[in-house]
Amino acid sequence: MNASLSGSDWLTMFIQFLLLSCLSVGGAITTAPEMHRILVESHRWLTNEQFVTSIALAQAAPGPNILFVALLGWNVGLNAGGGLANGLVGWTTAFAGALVTMTGMLIPSTTLTYVATRWGHRNRELRAVRAFKQGLAPIVVGLLIATGWVLVRGDADSAIDPELVAVALVSMLVVWRTQVHILWLLATGALLGAMGLV
Numbered sequence: 001m002n003a004s005l006s007g008s009d010w011l012t013m014f015i016q017f018l019l020l021s022c023l024s025v026g027g028a029i030t031t032a033p034e035m036h037r038i039l040v041e042s043h044r045w046l047t048n049e050q051f052v053t054s055i056a057l058a059q060a061a062p063g064p065n066i067l068f069v070a071l072l073g074w075n076v077g078l079n080a081g082g083g084l085a086n087g088l089v090g091w092t093t094a095f096a097g098a099l100v101t102m103t104g105m106l107i108p109s110t111t112l113t114y115v116a117t118r119w120g121h122r123n124r125e126l127r128a129v130r131a132f133k134q135g136l137a138p139i140v141v142g143l144l145i146a147t148g149w150v151l152v153r154g155d156a157d158s159a160i161d162p163e164l165v166a167v168a169l170v171s172m173l174v175v176w177r178t179q180v181h182i183l184w185l186l187a188t189g190a191l192l193g194a195m196g197l198v
Contacts (some may be wrong), residue, residue, distance in 0.1 A: 003045045003079040005093075010100055013038075013045075013076065015102025017069070024109055026140030028066045029055075035072060048158075052151060059154045060186060066105065073101030115135040148172070163198045 005013075015039050020031040032055060039046045046054075054075055058068035077097025081090040123129050152168050153160060171185050192198045 003043075003076070005045070005076070005080040009043070009045075010096070012043075013073075013097075014100045014104045017101050018108055021105045021108040021113070024105070025136060026143055028069050028105055028109075029059075029147055030143035032068075032147040035069075035148050039072060039076065045079060046072065050075045050079075055151065060190075061096070066102075067107045070098040070102045073097035076101070120162065161198070167198050168190060 020034055021028075023034070024031045036048075036051055040048050040051050051072065054071040055068045059065070060069045061067060064142060074097050077094035077100075078084065078090060080097065081093030084090045085093070090111050119131055120133075149170055152164050171189070174180050175182065175183060189198070
């Protein structure tokens, strides 16, 4: 895929990720549905396959959960720069994409987390602080379910794959009701995918 990005497009992407950072209650992964809308559906800077693959690869790799944001930016930059085969231009735009998305995602959330955590720790006995913490739990769960739905659904025009939905629901139940390590579920999903079942 070859996507041409102007200076205003880079600024738009940076601002979008700044705003998404403010909504990333429960982690950056909870904003994946909105990232999909922006990067795949609205601007067409990524294909659906690139989006889903970026998240899957980043989640399978060791390291922080937020790596998928850098990988999404990297792929946008690759598309804008004509790929790595385009030499220095391809590499530069790929790094620029990763930098734009990660910087946009990290600045507001890091600042807000630092300030709010210090304030919340000083005032942890206040009723409002305790109520706020308890009220966030259902929001985080809802955002994670929305993220799972986007990953299972794929393109808005494509049909829902019942096998993929079944795997997602079974995985959700196993995580919720058992102590099975998440890596076993990832390995099982990879095996099912390799065998062509999902």
